[in-house]
Amino acid sequence: MSAEERRALVFGKNGQLAQELVRTLPAGWSVAAMGREEVDLLDPASVADAIGSVCPNLVINAAAYTAVDKAESEEAEAFALNQKSVEYIAGYLKDHSGCPLIHLSTDFVFDGKQSHPYSASDPTNPLNVYGASKLAGERAIMDVGLPNSLIIRTSWVYSCFGQNFVKTMLRLMADPARHELSVIYDQIGTPTWARSLAEAVWTAGLSLVNGQEDSAPAIFHWSDAGVASWYDFAIAIQELAYEREILKRKIPVKPIPHTDYPLPAARPAFSVMDKSAFERTFDFHTKHWRAQLAAMLDELKIAAEQNS
Incomplete structure (x- = not known):
């Protein structure tokens, strides 16, 4: 088959x-991106129709x-989309x-009790429903035994699109009333620009x-390089x-422990991931999260100026 x-x-x-995957589409490829309007991922027949209509060379x-927090009270909904739909896709x-x-x-499949970066083979132990449902989706792929399938764990994703940190x-920083x-x-991880994640996904x-x-199915880790707390991330932003x-101005940013900002879902205190296996396997290397954040903000500014 030709490229x-x-x-x-x-x-x-x-x-x-x-959205970043569509923007970074490799040469010689076309992409069909589907959302709720095009496919019901909770219906095996709809999943089958979607895949059959495209006849893809790759499914992402x-x-x-x-x-994450809403999942604590919507466990069935979280597991339906994060486990059952994955089972339907892999099975078909x-x-x-x-x-x-x-x-x-x-990265939320880990409990955060480790003090060095997590490798893909480290034991999982999610602290919340979201993490447990995503781990169940991973296991669904493993149980189906779909050849040539990859699971890529990532963390703290942000972009110019949608809502994110x-x-x-x-x-909040621009709010004149604040x-x-x-x-x-006291929660440590690695911010990841969705653009770099998309490029890693296409490479794999x-x-x-x-x-x-x-x-056999394999698990890899991918995020941008470096380490940060949410506080460090906010300061850099x-x-x-x-x-x-x-x-147009700066405001004081105060570091607080997670106990001062209680949320329904517990988060791992440390969820930095070891990306070296991905880098070796696919010859694709990470860039530091601060440089990636700067690139994203450059893009955000250009988009704002074009729309003004």
């Missing part, structure tokens, strides 16, 4: 990653229930297609499609946005 004939099917088209599942691909699958998962901080901001300092996807032999005149 010109290659097609990708992306589930979760309205999410941050899916970026659809997920991601409302194994029985009818043989097409490779890349499925996105999360960066855009929330910018909104003169101070408190941000949690092309490797899968070009592979000559079936391989304000500094870089102020430099770019996205923010």
